[in-house]
Amino acid sequence: MKRELERVDVPGEHEARERAWNVVTAAFSERTPVPQTSHWPRVAAVAIALSTVVAATVSSPGRAVLDEIREVVGVERAQPALFSLPAPGRLLVASDAGVWVVSEDGSRRLLGDYREATWSPFGRYVAATRENELVAIEPDGDVRWTLARRGARSPRWTGSEADTRIAYLTTTRVHAVPGDGTGDVDVGGPSHRVAPVWRPSARFTLTYVDTLGRVRLYDIDSGLGPWRPAGLSKAFRGPRKLEWSSDGRRLLFLTRRKLVLFGSRSRSPLSIRSERLVDAALRPGSHELAVLRTREGVSELLVGKRSLFSGTGRFTALVWSPDGRWLLLGWPAADQWVFVRADGKRIRAVSNVSAQFHSQSFPRVEGWCCAP
């Protein structure tokens, strides 16, 4: 009997083992303090980079190359600082220093030493995470409440004037907690690291990706009522991003090699296969798609089929303005943010982005929310 049981063909055993090992090691690394690593490799890398730059600068061909790089990386005549936003609303930005709120007039306020953040509905509050903690904050930085959860990350807030929920991930699970911070619910898991999203125009329907790469939907009937599974997709490899259209009728799912759009009229989801896709975002108030793609070192922004902007290096973080008229993309190699109007007729760029947010790494835009 033992031999017979061991002979049964178990599908996907190898792939399942490797996926599980990735999850287990991730959980293990969060359990165990990471040992201090030597600074020598970083010092050596910096020294090599510096010597290369020096060598390039002292030789005339080298100087020509540097001049060329200076010309092609970054928008010329970019503003030296973020003096204002081109559209109504406020930005949430995460940098090495913490999470910032940027107002329409360009003023910046550091909320605190948080890693990630999200706006509440109507932009009245911010939910943020730091190590093992979910925090609700007022936009002036005052803390409303905190919730200790292991590995808390990727908060997303939804709801109405009367009732809200914050979804977030822990080390391996998906949770949801009412806006007052009480009654936290373990929704399910194990979950992939992709941030969960709430479906607009539906009462507390949460969407997340499980460790098999399947998109899952869960509804709450009312209040803290029973969670019940409402939908389940097939498995996709390399999940990277989930996003609902503002009317809740389309779901964008970006993976390492595909862009999948659920909810089109045909029964099967629309799927575009491309390994060059960097990011994608649905325009507020429509189903129009903006896409960042890169090829042979050149990145490009497309809205629909139109190419609106391109440049050398990799673009990141595609974000629509709340009115759907402007797009913001990051250009780390140029240390710039580029605001591109959706009709392609205007471009505004801002330089020195990292320094403005007191950051060694390139700041990340977490959201562009409604005007106060």
Added chain:
Amino acid sequence: MRTARDERARVRGAQEGSVSDLETLFRTHWPRAYRAAYLVTHDAAAAEDIAQESFLAALRALDRFDRRRPFGPWLHRIVVNRAIDWTRARRLRAEVELADTFHAPPAPSSPADDVLAGLARLPPEHRAVVVMRYLLEFTPGEIAVALDLPRGTVNSRLRRGLDALGDGL
């Protein structure tokens, strides 16, 4: 991992933060954990979830684990109990298709051979007993403890399980 002594050393290493020891434990025990979950649930995706969550549960409890006990049976007991819970829960809640926006959930795998077909005819609680006895090599007494069942119930489930499998084979 050849001996119980080796395994104790690996557990101690993992408790102290060694990834390589954790990996040895994982790669040694994953195949049986996954297979056992699959044989009880007959659903590969569920088996993966269950085996994975069981490892994570074991990881969370690792600091409290008594190294004098063998790691495998401890882990497999978690796996089988979770697999039984999952099959019971599936009877109560069917995952349904979301209108036109999603594919239907993948159907449970069809039995690949006569043993699998025979197991499929058994209630999940009976499958679990057969899997624990013949795949994971628990004694009937250990199964009774692990599943919190009277010893006689374990024996009767084993007998009925073998009868059903015998018919299938």
